[in-house]
Amino acid sequence: MTWSSVETIKENIHTEEFWVNMGPQHPSTHGVLYLEVKLSGETVVDLITHIGYLHRGIEKIAENRTYTQFIPFTDRLDYIAAMGNNLGYVLAVEKLMKMEVSDRAKYIRVIIAELQRVASHLVGITTFAQDLGAFATPLFYGFREREKIVELFDDICGNRLTYNYMRIGGLQFDLPKGADEKIKNIIKYMRPKIDDLESLFSSNAIFTARTKGVGALSKEKAVNYSVTGPNLRASGVKWDLRRDEPYLCYDKFDFDIPTGVNGDSWDRYKVRIEEMRQSLRIVEQAIGGLPEGDPTIKVGRIIKPEAGESYMRTEAPRGELGFYIVSDGSAYPYRMKIRSPSFSNLAVLSELAKGIKVADVVCVLGSLDIVMGDIDR
Amino acid sequence: MSADALDRQIAIPKESLLETARRLASEGFDNLHCITAVDKNESIELIYILYSINKHACVTLKTQLALDDLAIESLANIWKSADWLEREVYDLFGVKFLNHPNLKRILNPDDWDVHPLRKDFSRPDLIKKPKY
Numbered sequence: 333m334t335w336s337s338v339e340t341i342k343e344n345i346h347t348e349e350f351w352v353n354m355g356p357q358h359p360s361t362h363g364v365l366y367l368e369v370k371l372s373g374e375t376v377v378d379l380i381t382h383i384g385y386l387h388r389g390i391e392k393i394a395e396n397r398t399y400t401q402f403i404p405f406t407d408r409l410d411y412i413a414a415m416g417n418n419l420g421y422v423l424a425v426e427k428l429m430k431m432e433v434s435d436r437a438k439y440i441r442v443i444i445a446e447l448q449r450v451a452s453h454l455v456g457i458t459t460f461a462q463d464l465g466a467f468a469t470p471l472f473y474g475f476r477e478r479e480k481i482v483e484l485f486d487d488i489c490g491n492r493l494t495y496n497y498m499r500i501g502g503l504q505f506d507l508p509k510g511a512d513e514k515i516k517n518i519i520k521y522m523r524p525k526i527d528d529l530e531s532l533f534s535s536n537a538i539f540t541a542r543t544k545g546v547g548a549l550s551k552e553k554a555v556n557y558s559v560t561g562p563n564l565r566a567s568g569v570k571w572d573l574r575r576d577e578p579y580l581c582y583d584k585f586d587f588d589i590p591t592g593v594n595g596d597s598w599d600r601y602k603v604r605i606e607e608m609r610q611s612l613r614i615v616e617q618a619i620g621g622l623p624e625g626d627p628t629i630k631v632g633r634i635i636k637p638e639a640g641e642s643y644m645r646t647e648a649p650r651g652e653l654g655f656y657i658v659s660d661g662s663a664y665p666y667r668m669k670i671r672s673p674s675f676s677n678l679a680v681l682s683e684l685a686k687g688i689k690v691a692d693v694v695c696v697l698g699s700l701d702i703v704m705g706d707i708d709r
Numbered sequence: 710m711s712a713d714a715l716d717r718q719i720a721i722p723k724e725s726l727l728e729t730a731r732r733l734a735s736e737g738f739d740n741l742h743c744i745t746a747v748d749k750n751e752s753i754e755l756i757y758i759l760y761s762i763n764k765h766a767c768v769t770l771k772t773q774l775a776l777d778d779l780a781i782e783s784l785a786n787i788w789k790s791a792d793w794l795e796r797e798v799y800d801l802f803g804v805k806f807l808n809h810p811n812l813k814r815i816l817n818p819d820d821w822d823v824h825p826l827r828k829d830f831s832r833p834d835l836i837k838k839p840k841y
Binding site for chain 1: 713714715724739740742743745747748756761762765769787790792793794797801810814815816817818825829830832841
């Protein structure tokens with residue numbers, strides 16, 4: 333080849349941006365999520381999120397089920413934290429019916445919801461580390477710790493993943509004999525394990541390098557996108573419904589609200605670690621002051637709330653979970669809207685992804701801790 | 710009980726939505742939390758639930774859309790969260806949002822021509838409700 337022809341080739345070589353598909357089947361997408369990524373070299377220029385692959389029409393199904401029949405469907409929204417969904421739904425129906433539950437039921441609900449938060453964050457953090465290439469090891473640790481909580485839930489309600497435990501007006505069962513001892517043991521067991529997990533990640537040079545400064549979300553943007561939960565607090569907004577709009581008996585407990593500074597993936601991980609500790613604090617106080625009484629339900633299976641509407645939002649592990657229910661006085665909801673936390677949390681991804689490397693998209697996605705069942709409904 | 714967004718409701722005609730939204734945004738309502746719709750058979754009701762994180766305040770906007778004119782201004786230029794929430798309402802109810810940056814179906818397939826949360830939507834395999 334002559335020199336001049338090499339020059340011609342060089343002149344003709346050009347770079348261009350191109351589209352790459354990530355998903356719908358991709359190990360780091362936590363479900364069935366399809367991202368279209370426009371790349372310039374390795375840098376993301378544009379990102380389009382396609383959702384809906386898990387859409388089961390749960391809101392339509394709700395219109396054809398009685399209020400009690402719908403409880404198991406809420407388990408299938410955010411299946412990593414099914415108790416949180418159970419709770420959000422029954423609270424919304426109770427608000428619609430202006431119903432008060434017994435103190436014992438409230439305390440048990442708080443204990444269950446906070447243990448569920450710990451279990452959910454354990455999965456969230458360790459799968460995040462797995463996305464960053466820490467293959468299997470942290471995941472096994474996380475699942476080993478989570479197993480204790482899952483076993484407790486199994487004792488309480490007979491299920492390990494989809495619990496169907498909360499009832500409108502109370503709970504399906506009271507705590508079984510010896511459960512409070514078990515819960516105390518879990519707290520004792522879990523505290524050092526959380527420290528272990530934290531030191532495992534925080535002292536890891538690769539983990540630190542991959543997460544610090546990656547995918548920073550500013551305060552204003554987080555609020556504008558209606559990002560909620562740990563992701564919002566990581567951006568430095570001290571907002572937690574358990575403190576700011578207390579429901580159940582959260583106002584009786586003493587706990588801190590951890591916040592981040594930069595809103596990057598590192599802060600989102602840190603906030604989750606700290607939240608687990610705070611959850612254990614709440615559980616400890618609640619189990620110490622557990623009142624006597626009967627937490628099981630007093631209402632029948634077919635309930636007909638008066639015509640009206642209610643909106644109830646709760647602090648689920650992934651953010652603010654809202655149920656908007658319209659009743660026409662019949663045994664079926666006229667309309668049920670589920671405002672899922674992951675839905676709005678995922679919407680911010682295309683904003684965060686612009687300008688970062690394609691490998692970091694996986695990091696940001698992992699740190700947002702989404703569950704597709706919650707998004708697609 | 711906690712502050713309830715539905716306690717403070719403002720019913721507005723659809724023409725003044727954008728103006729009201731801008732005013733509320735300037736008053737500090739920085740979080741458009743939820744947009745949803747209810748099919749009331751003769752009209753479709755749109756519900757906007759807004760919060761202010763600093764002021765601990767909440768407000769609900771409601772507006773009615775006639776079935777033959779299902780179009781309303783988009784709020785995506787004020788609150789970014791409206792982008793996906795409005796797409797969802799468009800997908801499930803068929804309400805068109807004017808000046809929306811990307812009004813496409815979000816949950817259901819693009820080539821579908823029905824809106825499943827409308828009350829007139831039915832399929833042969835939908836199970837009939839038993840009478841209680």
